Amino acid sequence: MKIKKLKTDILIIGGGTAGCYAALTVSENSDAEVLICEKAHIKRSGCLAAGVNALNAYIVEGRVPQDYVDYAKKDADNIVREDLLLTMSERLNSVTERLEQLGLVILKDKDGKYVTRGNRNLKINGENIKPILAKAVKNLPNVKVLNRVNITDFEVENNRIKGAFGIGIENDTFYTIEANAVIIATGGAAGLYKPNNPGFSRHKMWYPPFNTGAGYAMGINAGAEMTTFEMRFIALRCKDTIAPTGTLAQGVGAKQINSFGDVYETKYGLTTSERVYGTVNENQEGRGPCYLRTEGITQEQDEALKKAYLNMAPSQTLKWIESGKNPSEQNVEIEGTEPYIVGGHTASGYWVDTKRATTVKGLFAAGDVAGGSPQKYVTGALAEGEIAAFSAIDFLKNNEIQAIDLTSTDKKIKEVENFLSDKNSRFTTEQLEEAMQTVMDSYAGGIKTNYRFNEKQLDIADRKILGLQKLSDNLYASDFQELMYIYELRERLTVCRSVIAHLKARKETRWHSFAENLDYPEKDNKNFLKYVNSRLENGEIKIIFRDLQEGGKPYEHIN
């Protein structure tokens, strides 16, 4: 194992949507040195690897940013931070124009105006959106990218971040990176729960299976305050391919129907969670399977849909072609996914102030790791990357870089060496991962229980996850890629424990399916119009209830 020490002004962890845009912003607005650590390669890493079909967060003509805030607030039944949503919404259009300048194809009318899809969406060709972002970053003078370096831990002393530790999975290297400011942009967490297809196609999930909750886990372990992990995200997706459904619903106006052909969405409501809940219920009551009604669309629509899916989720187009039937000839079956934790769709993640500063001094968060601000989509992640970058630049002005103590580095190196030494481990990382997913599926509201749970089940889940955490201490990695897999498992286990604690703390059912507590099946506005936050103190997850921040006024960390 080689050991390397690096130093930078701003360390960006994760070179995805938010991370790339943060780098771009820093470079254009300061002379600060930036280092991006990316566990894959920025050309196709993060959520945008296969492409994206539309920009889903844009303020169309005749609308204002507050409209977007209101929409997101309603969808999350009030558990959002309006200051975060507003500051994000105010930037949605400028980052969109920037994306177009960088090379993204956005549909325009003959007057040169963007063509909109509904109230918030733009039509694009987003197959190459990530290579476009990566190319923009590659050309920046003060930005260095370290691909295939997986950051595993922050170094924090007296609640001030000093940098991070990581492993180079292709060069067998241990990294100590000192940084004055750190922007965490690692994305959310997939793979906590047993996936829809746990066999050969276990990674055919909607959210990137390589987003393993690293940012959440590092924050939890460093004592950062985190928020709303109980608002899990369950996506309604095309069966088997787990491809997005918005293109069908909004593109060709396909309605959700049950096997009797009845449109059921009106019965349950139209929020994101209600759409999932309705589908679960129709199945449970014997009216499944459920579909998006595409039969009867035109041949032209068939061809356009096949192209649109190739630009985002090619497996769905392959599915249509292999079945020999176009969507006009067969409705598209839908199902809910396993629950993900993803702050770009729901509100889980770091508890940040309006400037996207976390509660750890010098640490900023953007994109799916940042909490309080759901419905970000691509442009919202860019906007947060921009805000976090400006805040980090400001931070540099009044703060000096701090050296990481050798004792901390040595301790971390010992941990790595322990995983790399063969000790006849009873279990493999893969076995423990399967065990974790089974526990979460059975006892913490997975697909198996139709996303429902009660407190007794959550207690069992917590006990079992704790047991798996202990077993993971003895795992063995024969190379650095396997070493990354051990860290990814441990990240997920850490996130699982926080999810369980949050699910238990919200003693109500505000969102069907996302957090459906059978002990408390009703919504309780008297006691739970509140954020459920948490912080790890002496190894215990401490729950903190905070009052809702309304009206969009700036929020600062005080206590």
Added chain:
Amino acid sequence: MSISIDKSKCISCKRCQVVCPGSLIKSDDNNKAYIKYPKDCWGCTSCIKECPVYAIRFYLGADIGGMGSLVHTEKNGDILKWIIEHPDGEVSEIDINQKESNKY
């Protein structure tokens, strides 16, 4: 969902290995690319778009209804051509102009 790599076509350029978001593709003893962790493929098709000699195909696993067709892309200027080879030898093609936006 996974990919298969035709080693007889592979020219060891490693572009697929570089781009894979899961770091799942490695070199074998003859320096040819192979997918070391087939069950961990996300199906993003990044590697397929990178391969200069069209050696990589993706397919749907049988557990999600795959019937054995193989897909790859070929790029010609702004046109990204998607080629689907069916088990019976028939071939379907879809051309996408990357300068044109999606209709939906």
